[in-house]
Amino acid sequence: MKDNTAASAMRPFVVKSLAILAVVAIILLLPQIFQTRFAQSLLNQIGIAVIFALSYNMLLGQGGMLSFGHAVFYGLGGFMAIHTLKMVNNGVVPIPTELVPLIGGAFSCIFGLIFGLISTRRAAIPFALITLGIGELIASCALIFPSFFGGEEGVSANRWTDVTLSPLNFGRAGEVYLLIAAWMLVCVFLMYLLTRTPLGRMANAVRDNPERARFIGYNPHMVRTIQFSLSAFFAGIAGSLFAINFEIITAHALGMMASADVLMMTYIGGVGHFFGPILGAVLVTFLQLVLANITHAWLLYFGLLFMCMVLWAPNGISGLIMLHEPVWKAGLFKKLLPSYGRALVPGLVLFLGVIILVEINYHLSLSTNPESPMSLFGIEISAQSAPPWIASLLLMTVGFLFFRKAAFQVRDAWDEVTRRMRKGEH
Amino acid sequence: MPETILSLKGIHKNFGESEIITGVDLDVFRGERHAIIGPNGAGKSTLFNLVSGLYPVSEGRMELKGHDITKLAPHRINRRGLSRSFQTTNIFPKMSVFENIRCALLWPMGFGHSFWHLCERKKALNDRSRMVLEQIGMADRALMPAGALSYADQRFLEIGITIAGGAEIILLDEPTAGMSRHEIERTVNFIREVTEGKTLVIVEHDMGVVFDLADRISVLVYGQIIATDSPEAIKKNEKVREAYLGKEAV
Numbered sequence: 125m126k127d128n129t130a131a132s133a134m135r136p137f138v139v140k141s142l143a144i145l146a147v148v149a150i151i152l153l154l155p156q157i158f159q160t161r162f163a164q165s166l167l168n169q170i171g172i173a174v175i176f177a178l179s180y181n182m183l184l185g186q187g188g189m190l191s192f193g194h195a196v197f198y199g200l201g202g203f204m205a206i207h208t209l210k211m212v213n214n215g216v217v218p219i220p221t222e223l224v225p226l227i228g229g230a231f232s233c234i235f236g237l238i239f240g241l242i243s244t245r246r247a248a249i250p251f252a253l254i255t256l257g258i259g260e261l262i263a264s265c266a267l268i269f270p271s272f273f274g275g276e277e278g279v280s281a282n283r284w285t286d287v288t289l290s291p292l293n294f295g296r297a298g299e300v301y302l303l304i305a306a307w308m309l310v311c312v313f314l315m316y317l318l319t320r321t322p323l324g325r326m327a328n329a330v331r332d333n334p335e336r337a338r339f340i341g342y343n344p345h346m347v348r349t350i351q352f353s354l355s356a357f358f359a360g361i362a363g364s365l366f367a368i369n370f371e372i373i374t375a376h377a378l379g380m381m382a383s384a385d386v387l388m389m390t391y392i393g394g395v396g397h398f399f400g401p402i403l404g405a406v407l408v409t410f411l412q413l414v415l416a417n418i419t420h421a422w423l424l425y426f427g428l429l430f431m432c433m434v435l436w437a438p439n440g441i442s443g444l445i446m447l448h449e450p451v452w453k454a455g456l457f458k459k460l461l462p463s464y465g466r467a468l469v470p471g472l473v474l475f476l477g478v479i480i481l482v483e484i485n486y487h488l489s490l491s492t493n494p495e496s497p498m499s500l501f502g503i504e505i506s507a508q509s510a511p512p513w514i515a516s517l518l519l520m521t522v523g524f525l526f527f528r529k530a531a532f533q534v535r536d537a538w539d540e541v542t543r544r545m546r547k548g549e550h
Numbered sequence: 551m552p553e554t555i556l557s558l559k560g561i562h563k564n565f566g567e568s569e570i571i572t573g574v575d576l577d578v579f580r581g582e583r584h585a586i587i588g589p590n591g592a593g594k595s596t597l598f599n600l601v602s603g604l605y606p607v608s609e610g611r612m613e614l615k616g617h618d619i620t621k622l623a624p625h626r627i628n629r630r631g632l633s634r635s636f637q638t639t640n641i642f643p644k645m646s647v648f649e650n651i652r653c654a655l656l657w658p659m660g661f662g663h664s665f666w667h668l669c670e671r672k673k674a675l676n677d678r679s680r681m682v683l684e685q686i687g688m689a690d691r692a693l694m695p696a697g698a699l700s701y702a703d704q705r706f707l708e709i710g711i712t713i714a715g716g717a718e719i720i721l722l723d724e725p726t727a728g729m730s731r732h733e734i735e736r737t738v739n740f741i742r743e744v745t746e747g748k749t750l751v752i753v754e755h756d757m758g759v760v761f762d763l764a765d766r767i768s769v770l771v772y773g774q775i776i777a778t779d780s781p782e783a784i785k786k787n788e789k790v791r792e793a794y795l796g797k798e799a800v
Contacts, residue, residue, distance in 0.1 A: 320668050322661040329653045332642045338624040339602065339634055340711065341657030350663050 151305050155298055164297045166413050171304035172365045173409045175311045177389040177401035179358035184387070185395030186319060187351045188331030189244065190252045193259030194359060194386055199378020200235055200262070201228035201360025202367040203272060209281035209368065220289045221368065225307055228364030229357045236356025237349065244348035247334065259383055266375030278374030281367075294368070304365050311358055316398055318354065327351045385412075388426075392433050394440020403441045421486045428478075456541045463537040467530035474523025480516035552579035555719055555749050556601070556632075561610035563593075563600055563773075570596045572773035574610075578719070583750040585760045588770035589793075594753040595637055597770065598723050601751075602634045603627040614719070629657065633717035637724045637753075639704045641711060643697030647688055650696050650707055651714050652679040658715030679714075685744060686710040702733045709741070719749040726756055738762055761785075769793070 154167055176198055183189040205228035211217045212224075219227065243254040266273035273279070284295040292299045318324045326347045330337045334344040367373045376382065385408070393404020411429075415422035437444050451457050480500065484507040487498045497504045505512045556578040563571040570593045578584050586594050599605045601612060603624035612620045619627050642650050652675065659675055661667060669675065683689045686706050691699065696707055709725055725741060726734045738759050741750070754760050760767060761781045768778040771793045777784060784790055 317668065318665055320670060321665045322656045322667060322669060323663050323665040325649065325653055325669055326656065326663070328645060328649075329642050332644050333640065335604075336636075336640045336642065336711070337653075338604075339628055340654045340715065341625050341628045343623065343625045346663065350665070354665065 148309065151309070155301050161297070162413075162417075164301065166410065168297065168301050168304050168369050169413065170406050170409045171301070171308045172362050172369065173386075173389060173405035174308055174402050175358055175365070176362035176386050177393065177405040178312060178315050178398075179355045179362065180386045180390045181395055181398075181401040182315065182318070182327075182351060182355035182358070184390055185400070186324065186331065187327045187348055187355075188247050189348060189352065190248070190387075191255040191383070192252055192380075192387070193255035193257075193262075193383050194355075195378050195380075195382030196239070196259055196262045197232040197236055197356035197359035198363035198366070198382060198386070199373070199375070200363065201225075201232040202363030202373040202377050203274075203279060204228045204231035204360070205364030205367040206279045206281050206371075206373050207272070209283060209285075209371075210279070212285050212287050213282050218287050220287050221283060221285060221294050222289045222303060222306075224368060225361045225364035228367070229360040232360025232363065233353050233357035236353035236360075240349035240352030240356070244352055245345050247331070247344075247348065259378075259380060263375060263379050266378070273375055274373075276374075278372050280372035283368050283371050297369075300369050304369065307361060307365055311361055312402070315358060319398060323347065323350060323354075388430050392430060392440055394442030394444075396439050397442040397446055400440050400442030407441070419483065419486075420490060421482050424482060450545060451541055454541075454545050456544060459541050459544075460534075460537050463530065463533040467527060467534055470523045470526035470530055472523075473519050474527050477516045477519030477521075477523055480512055480519065484512050484516070552582070554578065555580040555615055556751070557613040558601070559611045559613075561597075561600060561612065562608045563596060563605065564608050570773055571600065574770070574773070574775055576768060576775055576778065578749060578751055579766075580718075580749055581747070582765040583745065583752065583763055585764035585767045586751065586753050586770055587755075587757075587760055587767060592770045593773045594770055595723055598634060598721050598751075598753060601627075602632065602721060628717070631718040632721065633712045633715060633719075634721035635708050635712040635723055635725060637727060639701070639708055641696045641704060641707055643695065645696060646693050647696050647699065647707060648679060648683065648692040651682045651710055652676070654711040654714040655679055655682070658717075682710055682714045686740070702729055705729065705737070706740070709737075709744070713744045713748075717748070719751065720745055722750065722752045722754075724753055724755060726754065726759055734759060 155164060158164070158167065176194075179197075180191070180194050183191050183194065205224050208217070208219055208224050208227050209221070212219055212221070239255075239258050243251055243258065267275065283300065284293055286293060288294065292302065294300050294303060326337065326342055329340075330342065330344045330347045337344050337347070363373075363377060366377060389404040389408040390401045391404070392408060393402065394400030408426075411422070411426060415425060419425070433440060439447075448457060448460075451460065483498070483500055484505075487507045488494045491498070495506075495508060497506050499505075500512075554577045556576075558574050558576040561571055561574040562569065574597060586597065588594055596605070600607050603619070603622055603626070607620060610620070611618065614627065614630055614632055617630065619630065619632075622630075642653065645653070652669065655675060655678055656662075659678070661672075661675070680689065680692075683692055686709065688703065688707065688710070691703070696704065699707060705725060705728075709722065712720060712722065722741065726737050729737060734756060741752075742763065750763075752760075752763065754763075764781055766778060767781055767784045768775050769784065769787075769790050770776075776793060777787050777790050779787065
């Protein structure tokens, strides 16, 4: 009996350790499984995006700060890192490549402190607007100070040096992957721990009720500022890894688009759970790179995805997953599956209709010769003939009608499950 | 002569044209339970908002333990040992009951803005949080989101957050507002218990609670204190009866 309780007390710890080991193993094995150059590049960018999105969630999810300029710290860290690399290249300073992200992070952290003091006096709209302004300010500085930002063509350096701590010299993309993966694991772990520190708890408290926080001894402005600069630190690390990975960085890295990207990644992944932004970073980076190879209209699909999430799943993918946690625990998940299945098929039909419509329109307006036949899912079609239009409209109508019907069934299934959970039935 | 812990001198407060507090002088003694009563709109809550630093005073001087706090921000006044509750429930609704209390303990226990300690690992912090939870009778609901508590329990939690840090002077703004007879009784006993050995300033409408709890009473009418005295003397005071107690007097 005694052994039993000891074993059960040990179990969460063992499970946790095994889970962490499994994650590390998967991360190390991934480049062995996907060996193409494209996959290599995708994995590197996902690792960077994970750090960046989690750092953004320190503001949005944990601190209730909607920033429109977070890429400023990503970019500043990246520029600092590339200049450091350049100095290493020129033999000015012997800083090992593994530690370059630390320098980029520290540089961003200092600017985070300064801009944090300016922008975090209030959260909500004033904060959002000030970050927008800071984003524009730094983006315009990129043209005013070409010695640091390198003007239009940016700054480049060579990541392949002998100044390293490990036997790696980071010439090959696979070696850079190891560097990114290591930094990612460390940053994810640190950012997770941060949520459980006094500062992390007070960031939540200030997010939920800044007024009350003032009467338990905390200045919301100070709590936000520190949270902001720590978040900038991690963004700087992500930016540094970007610079090392591509060996070049331009003002695009700190511009409005990069800020919007990280916002969307974090939001799509879900701000309410720590792991949400990780999912968002993986999914969005994957879509950005893979979709961009398949279709010119990828930004439109991406926009549609974002709109659908905002409208129907404001808690993001992680929110959708965690919604099912109590259902799963109660053993009722299989009650939901049939209705999900019935919604999936018409959903795909509807989506197919949308794809055809978008693609033929893109072909008509963007291709040099609209009359030329276009290929869609391997089928040659003519965008100017009636059949694809009719097919598209038909698919959308049928898909929509059946999807709506299925949506009601999903709702009924959920009502049923909630009712049974409340009664404690299994 | 008892020691003065909180002293207000010639406090004025106006919002635009309208003057809400029109010259308040008040000395609160260390260790006493001091009630502030007055008709609706007399400025009782405003007075609390001035003392705790939420609003800046228009004129006058406030001292806490002999230090000038007139121009200090709320968190600085709080750090000097003054803690307050709110008339409308003001808690952290999305966080657990336990987290609510623990957050209130972070600054008083010296953790500041630390990002190098893990809350779970700090035994003294967690032990004391649990102690406060027991004190407010909510140990069994520790993990519930605070927003899911009943109204009365949220009021209790509000007081719990206020007293958790061990402040020397506690301001409670209508702690029994909206409570049933039974809950009020429980609250009064509870307040008496948790403010033992501390200074309490309380704004209250329920005369039963006031005369039960207070060592001294100040009567605030139209932004001025017209009398400060023992409960018995206040009951007999002609000016008070005229201005306020009139129809309600026992």
